[in-house]
Structure formats: structure tokens, C-alpha cells
Amino acid sequence: MRLLSLTLKSMRQRKAGVALTVFTVALSVFLLLGVERVRTDARLGFASTVSGTDLLVGARSGPVTLLLYSIFHVGEATNNITWKSYQDIRAMPEVAWTVPLSLGDSHRGFRVTGTNSDFFVHYHYGRGNALAFASGQPFSDLYDAVIGSEVASQLRYKVGDRIVLSHGLGGANLATHADKPFRVSGVLAPTGTPVDASIAVSLEAIEAIHVDWHSGIRLPGMEASAEQARHMDLTPKAITATLVGLHSRLSAFAVQSAINDYPEEPLLAVLPGVALGELWHLVGTAESALRVVSAMVLLVGMSGMLTALLGMLGERRREMAVLRAVGASTRTVFALLVMESTLLTVAGMIAGVVLLDATTAVAHNYLLATAGLVIDQNPAPGEWLLLVVVLALGSLAGCIPGWIAYRRSLADGLQVRL
Amino acid sequence: MSTAQPLLRTRALRHFWPDGGHALALEDLAAARGESLFLHGPSGSGKSTLLGLLAGVLAPSSGDVLILDTSFSSMSAAARDRFRANHLGYIFQQFNLLPFLTPIENVLLGCAWSAERRKRAGGTHVRMAAEAQRLLSSLGLGAHVWSRTKTGELSVGQQQRVAAARALIGGPALLLADEPTSALDASSRDAFLKLLLEECAIYGTGVVFVSHDLALARHFDRTVALASAPVES
Amino acid sequence: MKASMSVLSSLLLLTSMAATAEERHLGPHVHGQASVNVSIDAREMDVAASLPGHDAVGFEHPPGSPAEQAAVDKAIATLNQPTWFVVPAAAHCTLASAKVSPHGFGGAAEPGGHADFDATYHYTCNTPGQLDHLDVRLASAFPSVQKVVVNLITAAGSNQQALDGTTTRVDIQQ
Numbered sequence: 064m065r066l067l068s069l070t071l072k073s074m075r076q077r078k079a080g081v082a083l084t085v086f087t088v089a090l091s092v093f094l095l096l097g098v099e100r101v102r103t104d105a106r107l108g109f110a111s112t113v114s115g116t117d118l119l120v121g122a123r124s125g126p127v128t129l130l131l132y133s134i135f136h137v138g139e140a141t142n143n144i145t146w147k148s149y150q151d152i153r154a155m156p157e158v159a160w161t162v163p164l165s166l167g168d169s170h171r172g173f174r175v176t177g178t179n180s181d182f183f184v185h186y187h188y189g190r191g192n193a194l195a196f197a198s199g200q201p202f203s204d205l206y207d208a209v210i211g212s213e214v215a216s217q218l219r220y221k222v223g224d225r226i227v228l229s230h231g232l233g234g235a236n237l238a239t240h241a242d243k244p245f246r247v248s249g250v251l252a253p254t255g256t257p258v259d260a261s262i263a264v265s266l267e268a269i270e271a272i273h274v275d276w277h278s279g280i281r282l283p284g285m286e287a288s289a290e291q292a293r294h295m296d297l298t299p300k301a302i303t304a305t306l307v308g309l310h311s312r313l314s315a316f317a318v319q320s321a322i323n324d325y326p327e328e329p330l331l332a333v334l335p336g337v338a339l340g341e342l343w344h345l346v347g348t349a350e351s352a353l354r355v356v357s358a359m360v361l362l363v364g365m366s367g368m369l370t371a372l373l374g375m376l377g378e379r380r381r382e383m384a385v386l387r388a389v390g391a392s393t394r395t396v397f398a399l400l401v402m403e404s405t406l407l408t409v410a411g412m413i414a415g416v417v418l419l420d421a422t423t424a425v426a427h428n429y430l431l432a433t434a435g436l437v438i439d440q441n442p443a444p445g446e447w448l449l450l451v452v453v454l455a456l457g458s459l460a461g462c463i464p465g466w467i468a469y470r471r472s473l474a475d476g477l478q479v480r481l
Numbered sequence: 482m483s484t485a486q487p488l489l490r491t492r493a494l495r496h497f498w499p500d501g502g503h504a505l506a507l508e509d510l511a512a513a514r515g516e517s518l519f520l521h522g523p524s525g526s527g528k529s530t531l532l533g534l535l536a537g538v539l540a541p542s543s544g545d546v547l548i549l550d551t552s553f554s555s556m557s558a559a560a561r562d563r564f565r566a567n568h569l570g571y572i573f574q575q576f577n578l579l580p581f582l583t584p585i586e587n588v589l590l591g592c593a594w595s596a597e598r599r600k601r602a603g604g605t606h607v608r609m610a611a612e613a614q615r616l617l618s619s620l621g622l623g624a625h626v627w628s629r630t631k632t633g634e635l636s637v638g639q640q641q642r643v644a645a646a647r648a649l650i651g652g653p654a655l656l657l658a659d660e661p662t663s664a665l666d667a668s669s670r671d672a673f674l675k676l677l678l679e680e681c682a683i684y685g686t687g688v689v690f691v692s693h694d695l696a697l698a699r700h701f702d703r704t705v706a707l708a709s710a711p712v713e714s
Numbered sequence: 715m716k717a718s719m720s721v722l723s724s725l726l727l728l729t730s731m732a733a734t735a736e737e738r739h740l741g742p743h744v745h746g747q748a749s750v751n752v753s754i755d756a757r758e759m760d761v762a763a764s765l766p767g768h769d770a771v772g773f774e775h776p777p778g779s780p781a782e783q784a785a786v787d788k789a790i791a792t793l794n795q796p797t798w799f800v801v802p803a804a805a806h807c808t809l810a811s812a813k814v815s816p817h818g819f820g821g822a823a824e825p826g827g828h829a830d831f832d833a834t835y836h837y838t839c840n841t842p843g844q845l846d847h848l849d850v851r852l853a854s855a856f857p858s859v860q861k862v863v864v865n866l867i868t869a870a871g872s873n874q875q876a877l878d879g880t881t882t883r884v885d886i887q888q
Contacts, residue, residue: 069582076581114871312755315867316762336872337865385577389647390566390594392559 066395070403073382080375081407087371088411091364092453093418096446098360100423100438102353103445108189108437109343112256113306113335115187116162117315120144120152120322121304123329126338127345133164133304134335135257136174140166143301148328152307155321157314160185162306165269165299168228168240173214175228175262177269177302183209185308188256189437198222199249205268205293207248213259215250222247226262228272240272243289253428255437267297307332361449365456368411372404372460379403380464401461408457412450486514487550488655488687489535494544496530505530507544510705514654517678517688519698522707528691531707532659535689536569537561549654566595570648570686572658576640580633584622584643587632588613591647598651601684609650616646620676637664638673645677652684660692667696674700743828745769746860748852750799753867754845754886759807759837761799767818767829769858774829776819790814792855793833800849800882806840848884850877 074081113119113134121129122142131137153161162185165177176182180201183194199222202209210220220226224247230238245264253259271292287295309315315334322332343350383396391399423438430438494507505527512518522528533539534546537553545554549568553561570591578587589609592598602609617627620642626635632643641661648656662670678700681688690701698704748765767774770789777783792798793814801807811834818829839845853859862877870887877884 072581072586073579110873111871117867117872311758312753312867312869313758313760315753315872316751316760316865334865334867334872334874336867337874340873382579385579386590388571388573388577389590390562392562392566392594395594 066399066402070399070406073379074403074406077375077378080378084371084375084407085411085414088368088408088453088457089414089418091360091368092412092415092450093422094360095357095364095449095453096416096419097422098353098357099445099449100419102350102357104438105353106343106350108255110336110339111189112339113186114189115185115191115308116306116335117309117312118307118319118322118332119304119335119338120307120330120332123331126331126333127342129304129331129333130335130338130342132166136166136176136261140303142329143303144305144330145301145328146299148325148330149302149305151325152305152322155318157309157311157318158307159310160308162186163266163299163302164304164306165266165301166303168230168269168272170214170226170228170262171218173211173218173260173262175208175264175269177266177299178263179266182263185306186258188254188258192254194254194258195252197250197252199247202248202263202265202268204246204248205265205271205297206243206245206289207264207268208245209249209251209263210247211251211259211261211263212253214262220247220250222250228262228264230273230276243272243292253431255431266299266302270297270299271295361452365453368408368453368457369460372407372457373463375403375407377464397462397465400465401458404461405454405458408454408460411457412453416450488512488514488516488548489689490547491534492545492547494531494534494541494546496527496534496539497542507531507534507707512687512689512703515682515685515687516703517681517701518690519701519704520689520691520707521693521695521698521704522691523693526707528693528707529659532657532689532691535655536571536657537565563595567597568654570650570653570656572644572648572656572661574660574663576644576661578632578640578643578647580631582632584617584627584632584635584639585610585613587643588616588646588650591649592651595651598653600651602651613646613650616649616680617642619680620645621672622646638669641665641673645673645680649677649680649684649686653686656681656686656688658688658690661690662692662694662697670697671700743830746858747863748856748859748861749863749865750850750852751865751867752848752884754842754869757839757842759801759839759842759845761796761835761837763793763796763799763831763833763835763852765831765852765856765859767816767831769856770831772858774818786816786819789831789856790816793831796833796835798851798855799835800851801837801839802844802847804844805842807837807845808839810836810838812836846886848886849882850884851882853877853879853882 119129119133121133122140122144124141128138132140149161149163152158160181162181163178166174168175168177183196183201187193196209197212197215199209201207208226210226214220225244226247227244228240230240245268251258271289274292274295274297275287307318309318319332319334322330379400383399386399387393387396427438489510489512491507491510493509496505496507507527510518520528520531530539534541535548537546537548537556541554545552547553548564551564553564556564579590582590592602592609599609602612614624614627618624622639622642626639627643632640635643641664645661648658662673665673674697678688680686688701690697743766745766745768748763748769750764751760751762753760770793771782771785773782773785777786794812796809796812813835814831814833816829816831848864850862850864852862860878864875864877864884866873866875866884866886868886873887875884
């Protein structure tokens with residue numbers, strides 16, 4: 064009789080135990096790979112907060128600082144880029160496009176970004192995804208605003224709603240730009256990036272709401288109405304930072320050093336990926352924590368799996384003794400036990416991977432909307448190695464009772480009274 | 482006692498249990514091919530130990546067992562396993578069938594690990610299955626019984642016959658039986674023994690049958706009272 | 715080549731706007747640390763390496779003896795044949811041009827008083843899809859180099875990988 068068919072028949076006899084063992088293995092694999100995917104996807108998602116942008120340019124500070132205030136809206140710029148320098152950068156022949164970013168205002172705790180409509184074309188995230196509109200469209204009127212998904216969901220805004228921006232970044236007694244209300248022209252789809260928690264308006268709009276302000280206060284007697292502001296010169300004097308796209312990536316390092324050496328104003332150009340890498344390095348403890356969780360899940364999952372497998376194989380002791388008594392060699396008994404634990408492990412692994420894929424497919428949008436986490440269905444790079452480890456451990460689990468059966472004297476088998 | 486065609490010989494067998502104190506010395510035993518031996522002794526007289534030694538499952542402390550002129554003490558454990566699979570059939574007191582297999586599959590297990598016995602049982606799967614069916618029928622188990630899917634559902638007497646068929650398939654040279662009839666009533670016991678010995682005769686299989694029930698002795702060629710004397714170690 | 719020409723023109727554009735054309739920003743100069751910038755666009759690959767004079771030849775002043783001159787020549791020759799930069803054979807890349815420029819080994823003192831070797835290379839790759847990693851063995855070509863910082867920009871974005879000790883592999887995500 065073929066060993067495999069014997070194993071399968073024996074397993075059919077123990078359906079409940081087999082199902083439970085496969086389920087335990089599946090759960091272990093699910094947890095193990097799940098945590099690993101969250102870990103790698105969190106890092107990848109972070110590393111691709113900005114993609115498709117060749118250079119990020121701001122006033123000279125540090126790469127991480129620049130990244131924090133311009134992309135992550137954390138902290139504030141110490142200096143701005145003058146409009147003239149911005150024009151010089153735009154005029155460089157290698158530069159294909161620029162997206163200006165002007166920060167400093169807020170709305171109910173959400174940052175306002177002054178930019179232009181190229182933002183919706185050129186700001187990419189993840190693997191080259193452009194911003195998508197859940198509803199509405201980019202700003203067309205001076206007092207139009209586009210809100211991120213989190214702003215929309217938390218404040219329950221929709222296209223057509225009127226909002227008033229605040230000067231500065233928070234606090235209840237903040238000066239508002241109540242005289243120049245904005246209309247929500249569009250709501251962006253969730254991206255898992257800081258864009259979700261921001262409001263985009265045109266650079267001119269930022270200029271317009273500050274046209275009668277000076278040194279942070281509204282000048283008495285010089286008020287300009289929303290209508291009047293439309294007819295004034297709304298060319299910005301400065302912006303906070305700019306995203307730069309190049310015709311050819313080959314010129315990236317040369318343009319970077321040209322901007323860094325720009326003599327009229329101390330500027331800083333960074334490669335976004337490099338700066339993101341540095342920042343991730345700083346916040347990398349989060350990843351280390353996940354790694355620890357991963358390791359614990361591995362430990363607990365594998366222990367559970369081994370316990371289930373050993374329990375299952377213990378049930379076959381009597382069977383093994385019988386086979387041994389009718390002439391099966393110790394090697395055959397060993398092979399049978401290892402075959403069973405391998406079969407159970409493989410079945411559990413397949414079930415676990417299917418379970419994980421199904422879960423990520425179902426939870427993808429939920430995770431993106433609630434946690435800003437983009438969980439890919441693509442296997443994480445280390446996954447194959449983990450699966451090999453699981454398989455090896457599973458097969459090894461069969462070796463333990465196999466070894467016991469090997470050691471046990473045959474007399475045991477001839478007097479089986481289990 | 483025929484010595485021309487020796488099937489089984491023991492030489493000065495002694496067995497000491499590891500706990501010390503307890504030891505067993507066995508008188509030399511011999512059987513010719515095809516001979517059936519009834520081994521009789523009260524409980525605790527070392528019957529099971531002797532069977533263990535004859536099957537090469539237990540290693541004697543001293544002395545030797547020769548089956549078909551092959552000495553167990555000269556063989557490795559793996560070689561003894563192979564030898565046992567090829568030449569020995571064993572009927573257990575508890576039958577030890579796999580309940581999830583069909584009766585036929587259980588019988589076929591008897592020759593699953595021996596190419597020699599497979600060959601003698603027909604060689605191909607179809608022929609071996611036919612032989613298993615024939616054995617079961619000869620031992621008094623009709624097709625309506627063995628066509629049932631699970632061995633576990635059979636009665637004790639029916640399982641007894643499956644176990645015997647498993648030990649006999651492929652015609653081993655020696656059949657060892659350890660009180661296989663203790664669960665049967667007197668009339669079915671005699672009927673079963675008769676069928677069993679008839680089958681053994683077909684293959685020329687020698688039998689060593691161990692029991693405490695002297696009433697069975699009349700079915701066998703020879704009766705040996707197990708007069709093992711406890712010895713001081 | 716076209717790309718570098720236009721970079722040159724923009725550099726001129728920027729410098730012409732500067733009132734003081736002499737002004738020069740000092741880049742980082744860390745002894746024991748070399749930097750390699752790699753940019754890949756379609757079939758083109760630009761590589762720029764910069765290495766402190768200290769690590770290339772052991773001194774940072776104009777060569778004062780035939781031995782020192784020989785050291786500078788040897789460093790230039792080593793950089794000119796970039797055997798330290800290994801591209802996977804499957805990518806079928808050919809070195810189209812190489813240019814090595816020593817700074818600070820001439821007569822006039824350079825700002826900052828340091829001397830460097832800069833080298834730029836241009837490769838053309840027939841199967842750039844196979845360009846999944848690079849081997850940067852600058853540290854074995856110049857044993858005094860302890861650390862090589864590689865900046866990489868590809869279609870998949872940019873990143874920085876620091877090579878310490880014996881590591882030479884730079885992974886490329888396409």
C-alpha cells in the first residue's frame with residue numbers, strides 16, 4: 064500500500080483533529096505573514112509618500128526638516144523660497160514641472176496647502192498613483208478648496224460646503240479669514256499620505272486672504288473684500304517649498320547641486336526618497352517594534368503549530384506500532400509521520416495564505432481609510448523565507464514522534480495495548 | 482522430530498529483564514518446515530517473551546534463535562525487520578488491525594513491506610486483492626462481510642479472521658500466534674483453528690501457537706509444555 | 715551627454731545671476747568616506763563618484779615628489795577604468811565615457827583646503843530591465859575608504875544606501 068494513501072486514509076479517520084491542526088497552522092501563517100506585510104507595507108507606504116518627484120526644494124535647513132514641514136506638515140519652515148528663486152528654478156532647462164507648496168494656514172486643525180492645479184497632476188504617491196477625486200474637481204475659482212479624504216470624513220464636508228480658513232495653525236482664539244470664505248470644489252480619494260489631512264487651495268487664494276494682512280495681523284482701515292481682492296495683484300512673494308520634476312533623471316544630481324549652490328538664496332534640494340529614508344531611520348523604532356511583534360508571533364504561532372502537530376501525531380502511535388509489527392521498517396514509520404506533519408503544514412500554509420489574501424482584499428479600503436495604511440496583496444520579500452521556515456518546522460515536528468517511534472522497541476509494537 | 486528441513490531452532494535461550502532479579506531460561510526448541518507446534522504454559526511462564534524472542538523482536542541475553550538456518554544474533558536490527566517481513570506472520574492477542582482501512586486493505590498490509598510475500602501473493606495488486614479475498618473466505622469470512630468499508634465495524638470473531646489472513650498472506654515460513662482464540666467461544670475456536678491450520682498447510686507454513694488452553698493441543702502436530710525455569714541472575 | 719551639456723548651461727545661467735561668481739559652497743568632505751551618485755533613466759546610466767584625496771593618494775596638496783605625482787597618476791588611472799563599479803552582465807551595459815577630475819592637486823589652493831577626485835561615467839545599457847543591483851567596490855580599489863554612500867535615482871524613486879566594510883551590493887528597485 065502506498066504510504067500517501069495510507070496517510071490520507073488515516074487522516075480521514077481523524078477529520079476533526081486534522082481540521083483543527085490545519086486551522087492552527089493556517090492561523091499561525093496568517094498572523095506571521097500578516098504582521099510581516101503590515102511591517103513592509105508600512106515602510107514602503109512611507110517611503111513612497113512622495114513618488115514621481117525628482118527633487119524637493121525648500122529654504123536651506125536639513126533634508127528631514129524640509130521633508131517634515133513640506134510633505135508631512137509637521138513643524139514649520141524657518142524660511143521661505145522667494146518667488147524669484149522659484150521662477151529661476153522653473154526656468155532651468157532640465158526642469159519639466161514644478162509644484163509650489165505654500166503652508167501656514169489651517170482649518171480646524173487641518174493644514175492648508177497653497178499650490179497650483181499641477182499638484183493634482185504631478186503629486187504622486189505609492190507606486191506612481193496620482194491623486195484621484197472622490198467627488199468634485201480641482202479648484203477653478205479663486206475661493207475654491209480641495210479637501211483630503213480625512214478632512215471630509217472627520218468634518219463631514221462635501222462638495223459645495225463653505226469653509227473659513229484660519230490664520231496660523233491652531234488654537235481656539237485664532238484669527239480667521241472669515242471675510243473670504245471658500246467653497247469645497249472637490250474631495251480627494253484616500254491616499255494614506257498626509258494629503259488626506261490637508262486642504263489644497265490656489266497660491267493666489269493664499270495671497271488673497273492675506274492681502275490686507277501684515278505682520279500677522281489684519282491692518283485696520285485697509286480691509287479688502289473678497290471681491291476687491293480678486294482684482295488685486297495676487298502674485299505670491301514667497302512659497303514654502305516646491306516639488307520639482309525633471310525631463311531626465313540623469314540630471315537629478317546636477318540640478319540638485321546647482322540648486323544647493325544657488326548663490327542668491329540658501330536653498331536646499333533633496334532627493335525625496337533619500338530624505339524619506341533618513342526620516343524612516345529616525346522613526347524606525349516603530350518598525351523595530353513591529354519586528355519584535357513579528358518575532359513573538361513567529362514564536363507563539365510555531366509553538367501552537369508544533370503542539371497541534373505533535374498532538375495529532377501522538378494519536379497515530381498505535382497505528383505506527385501496528386505497522387511496525389506487520390513488517391514496516393523504522394524508516395517507513397518515520398517517513399509516514401514526517402509525511403503527515405508535512406501534509407498538514409502545507410495545507411495549513413495554503414489556507415493561511417488564502418485567508419490572508421482574502422482579508423487584505425476585503426480590508427484594503429477600510430485600512431486605507433481608517434489607518435492610512437496601504438496593504439498590498441503582493442507578498443512581502445521575506446515571505447518565501449518565512450514560509451520555508453514554517454514548512455521546515457512543520458516537517459521537523461514530524462521528526463520528533465518519528466524519532467520516538469524509531470527509538471521505541473518493537474516489543475512495544477507487538478504488545479500494543481494502547 | 483525432523484531435522485532435515487529445520488524451520489526453527491533455539492539454542493540455550495536466556496532472557497534477563499532489565500530490572501534484574503527476574504530471568505528466564507528456555508529449553509531448546511526445534512520445529513521442521515510446515516510443522517505445527519502447540520506451546521503450552523500457564524500465565525507468567527514466559528510465553529509472550531518466547532514469542533518475542535522467536536520473532537526477533539526481543540534480543541536474548543544469551544543464546545540464539547535460528548529461523549530457516551539464519552541466526553538472529555548475526556543480523557542487524559534493520560535486517561531482522563526485513564527478515565521478519567519476509568518470513569514471519571504474527572497473530573496478536575489484540576488483533577491490532579487498522580480500523581480505518583477495509584478488511585482487504587488490512588490483509589494486504591501483511592505483505593506491504595515484503596517484495597517476496599507480495600510475489601507469492603500474486604504480485605499485482607489485483608491478484609493480491611483476489612488472494613486476500615480468498616483467504617478471508619477460506620477462513621470463514623464471506624464477501625458480504627469483507628466488502629464492508631471499515632474493519633472497525635466488524636465483530637471480534639470477524640476481526641480475528643482478518644488478523645489471521647493478514648498474518649498468512651504471501652505464505653510466510655512461520656506463523657506465530659499469541660493466544661489468538663482467547664476471545665472466542667469453544668465451538669468457533671475449534672472451527673477457526675481448523676481453517677487456520679488448513680491454510681497453513683497450503684503454503685507449508687510452520688506454526689508456533691501459544692496458549693494456556695490445553696484443549697486446543699489436539700489440533701497440532703506436537704505439543705511442547707513451556708517448562709521454563711526461573712533462574713537466579 | 716546632452717543632459718550634462720544642459721546642466722552645464724543651467725549652471726552658467728545660475729552663476730551668471732550671481733553677483734559674486736567666485737562664491738563657492740563647500741560640499742561635505744569626510745575622510746574615509748566616498749560618495750557615488752547613480753542615476754538611471756531608460757537605457758542611460760550616469761555615475762558620479764567623489765573621493766577625498768586623502769583616501770585616493772594619502773595627501774591633499776599638489777604632489778611635491780615624483781612618488782606623489784605617481785600616486786596621483788595611479789589614482790586617475792584607476793578611476794578611469796572603473797573596474798570597481800560592476801554592472802550585472804545581463805544588463806549589457808557599455809561604458810560610453812569616463813572623466814576624472816582631480817581638485818586641489820593643482821597650484822592654487824582650493825577653498826576649504828581639501829583635495830578630491832571626482833569622476834563621472836556614462837553607461838548605455840541594452841537590457842536595463844536586468845539592472846537589479848550594482849557592485850560598488852570602491853573600498854577595495856582604495857583601501858583607505860571606510861564607507862561609500864551611494865545615492866540612487868531610478869524610475870522607482872531615489873534612495874541612499876551606505877556601504878560599510880565588505881558590503882558592495884547596491885540593490886536597485888526598478
